[in-house]
Amino acid sequence: MNATDKAVLYHEMAKLTGADFHLDRSVELLLDQGPPTARRVWLSGVADGLRAGQGITESIRGGKDVDASELELALISAGEKSGRLEQAFEHLGRYYESAADSASKAKSALIYPLILAHLAILVPAVPTLILGTSPGGWWVIVLPITILWGGIAGLVYVWKFLARKAQTSPAADGWLNRVPLVGGARKHWALARFCQVFHSALLAAIRMQECLRLAGASSGSGAMAAAATRAEAMVADGQPLGVSLRAAGGFPRLFADSVSTAEESGTLDRELERWAKAETQMAVSATDRAATWMPKIAYGLAVLFIVWKIVSMMSAYYFGIMSIGEN
Numbered sequence: 001m002n003a004t005d006k007a008v009l010y011h012e013m014a015k016l017t018g019a020d021f022h023l024d025r026s027v028e029l030l031l032d033q034g035p036p037t038a039r040r041v042w043l044s045g046v047a048d049g050l051r052a053g054q055g056i057t058e059s060i061r062g063g064k065d066v067d068a069s070e071l072e073l074a075l076i077s078a079g080e081k082s083g084r085l086e087q088a089f090e091h092l093g094r095y096y097e098s099a100a101d102s103a104s105k106a107k108s109a110l111i112y113p114l115i116l117a118h119l120a121i122l123v124p125a126v127p128t129l130i131l132g133t134s135p136g137g138w139w140v141i142v143l144p145i146t147i148l149w150g151g152i153a154g155l156v157y158v159w160k161f162l163a164r165k166a167q168t169s170p171a172a173d174g175w176l177n178r179v180p181l182v183g184g185a186r187k188h189w190a191l192a193r194f195c196q197v198f199h200s201a202l203l204a205a206i207r208m209q210e211c212l213r214l215a216g217a218s219s220g221s222g223a224m225a226a227a228a229t230r231a232e233a234m235v236a237d238g239q240p241l242g243v244s245l246r247a248a249g250g251f252p253r254l255f256a257d258s259v260s261t262a263e264e265s266g267t268l269d270r271e272l273e274r275w276a277k278a279e280t281q282m283a284v285s286a287t288d289r290a291a292t293w294m295p296k297i298a299y300g301l302a303v304l305f306i307v308w309k310i311v312s313m314m315s316a317y318y319f320g321i322m323s324i325g326e327n
Contacts, residue, residue: 190221
C-alpha cells in the first residue's frame with residue numbers, strides 16, 4: 001500500500017475501534033466496503049489471522065501479503081498491550097496522511113519544471129526538423145529526452161536505495177541527513193517516530209530498555225537506532241534515561257535535557273507526547289519547504305538549459321553567416 005492507502009485504512013480502523021467494534025468485525029466491515037486491491041489484500045491477510053485466534057499485531061506480522069513497517073508494528077503492538085488501539089491507529093493515520101500530502105505537493109510542484117525542460121529540448125529542435133537541416137534527424141529530440149528521463153530514473157533509484165540503507169546504516173543515514181532541504185525533514189521525521197513509539201510503549205508498561213529498542217528500530221534512522229542501542233545498554237546498567245540519551249549521541253541535546261527533566265518530575269509520558277507532536281509539525285513544515293524549493297531549483301536549471309540552447313543556436317547562426325561571408 002502507498003501512504004494514501006495506509007492513511008485511509010488507519011483512519012477507518014481508528015473510527016471503528018473507537019466505536020467499540022471488535023477488531024474482527026471492524027476488518028469485515030472494511031472488507032464489505034469493497035476497498036481498492038492493495039487495502040483488500042491487507043485486510044484479508046489480517047482477517048485470516050484474527051479468525052485463527054491471533055492478536056492484531058501477530059495477524060499483521062504473519063499475514064499473507066500484509067506489508068507493515070517497524071513503525072506500524074511497534075505502535076499497534078503497544079496500543080494492543082495498553083488498550084489504546086484507537087490512538088495507535090489514529091497516530092498512524094495522521095502520520096501517513098502527512099507523508100502522502102507532502103509527496104503529492106512535491107510531485108505537483110515538479111510538473112511545471114518538467115514541462116519546461118521538455119520545451120527546452122523541443123523548441124530549438126523542431127525548426128531544424130521542419131527545414132530538414134538536422135543532421136541527426138529525430139534523434140536530436142529522442143536522445144536528450146531519453147537522457148533526461150534516464151537521469152531522473154537514476155536519481156530516484158539511488159535515493160530509494162540509500163533511504164532503505166539508511167534505516168540500518170548510520171553512515172548512509174548521516175550522508176542523507178546532510179542533503180540540503182531534505183536532511184532536516186528526515187531528522188524531524190525520525191525523532192517524531194521515535195517519540196511516538198516510545199510514548200506508546202511506555203503507556204503499555206513495557207520495560208525502558210525495550211521501549212528504547214522499539215523506538216530506535218521504528219525511527220527509520222540508522223544513526224538514531226544505533227544511539228538508542230547505546231542508550232539501552234546504559235539504562236540496563238542503571239543510568240537514568242535522560243543521561244543515557246545525552247551520552248549516547250544521535251539525539252538533539254535539547255531533547256535529551258527535556259527527557260531528563262521530565263524523568264525527574266514524573267511527566268515522561270506527557271513530555272514524549274509533546275515532542276512527538278512538535279517534531280511531526282516541524283517535519284511537515286520542513287517537508288513543505290523542500291517541496292517548495294526543489295521545484296524552484298529544477299526551474300532554475302531548466303532556464304539555464306534554455307539559455308544555453310539559445311546561445312548555442314545564435315553562435316551556430318553567427319558562425320554560419322561568417323562562413324558564408326568568407327566564401
